[in-house]
Amino acid sequence: RGKPFWKHFFPRAQQTYPEVLGDVKFDDFYFAINDVRPSFIRVDADEVTYCLHILLRFEIEQGIIHKEIKVADIPGIWNEKFTEYFGITPPDDAQGCLQDIHWSMGALGYFPTYALGNLYAAQFYAKALEEMPNLHNEFAQGDFSSLKKWLNEKIHFQGKRYPATELVKEVTGKPLSHKPFMEYLEKKFSPLYLD
Numbered sequence: 001r002g003k004p005f006w007k008h009f010f011p012r013a014q015q016t017y018p019e020v021l022g023d024v025k026f027d028d029f030y031f032a033i034n035d036v037r038p039s040f041i042r043v044d045a046d047e048v049t050y051c052l053h054i055l056l057r058f059e060i061e062q063g064i065i066h067k068e069i070k071v072a073d074i075p076g077i078w079n080e081k082f083t084e085y086f087g088i089t090p091p092d093d094a095q096g097c098l099q100d101i102h103w104s105m106g107a108l109g110y111f112p113t114y115a116l117g118n119l120y121a122a123q124f125y126a127k128a129l130e131e132m133p134n135l136h137n138e139f140a141q142g143d144f145s146s147l148k149k150w151l152n153e154k155i156h157f158q159g160k161r162y163p164a165t166e167l168v169k170e171v172t173g174k175p176l177s178h179k180p181f182m183e184y185l186e187k188k189f190s191p192l193y194l195d
Contacts (some may be wrong), residue, residue: 001033001047002188004139024180040151048185051118052085057100065108105112120168123182124155128171138166 006052010029014021018055021029036046042053063069070076078097083089090096094123128150129135138146154171161167 002139003030004136006030006033008138008142021027030121034192036189036193038083038088040088040090041099048189049086051115051129054115056081056085057102060097060110061108116164116176119176119178119181120164120185123168123172123174123176124151126180126183128154 006026006029010021010026014024015031023160034046036126037051038049042050043055045053056078059081060069061075063077064071064074074097075093079089082096100111102108128147132146135147138144155167158167162170165176168174
């Protein structure tokens with residue numbers, strides 16, 4: 001959903017789908033793919049609200065694990081918290097507490113890994129941009145080779161040499177933090193909504 005990426009690929013998308021995108025202006029397209037609004041379904045969520053979906057699930061999981069929430073009470077608690085966080089109430093459990101397969105598989109505690117992935121990605125990306133300030137220009141030309149090389153050397157080639165908490169320190173010089181993710185969101189979405 002990044003602007004440099006779409007600067008390169010939007011003209012190709014227009015050529016491929018002229019009946020849908022032929023008359024669409026780039027700025028309108030970019031805003032549309034980065035539209036921020038509450039959604040019932042986690043996998044359809046935008047980058048800004050996605051972590052709220054994770055927080056909701058994490059809080060309910062904590063309650064289940066600590067025996068503070070009974071399974072039968074999950075739909076009501078889900079809807080109450082969802083309304084509090086998103087300002088909308090799921091119309092049914094299929095769009096609410098039953099939308100994910102994780103709990104039915106017994107995969108409690110898995111959802112936070114998605115949020116951690118966002119935090120790690122933002123911190124690694126911030127470091128990559130610091131070391132290679134021309135990345136966005138390269139992306140706008142369709143060239144992702146510098147980032148791929150950086151990721152291969154700094155992350156992929158390390159394999160299981162370091163636990164994630166050590167790898168992030170090794171690569172970025174800092175422990176994992178929410179700050180790069182928040183800075184990413186602010187830098188990306190402020191121009192879309194505040195300008």
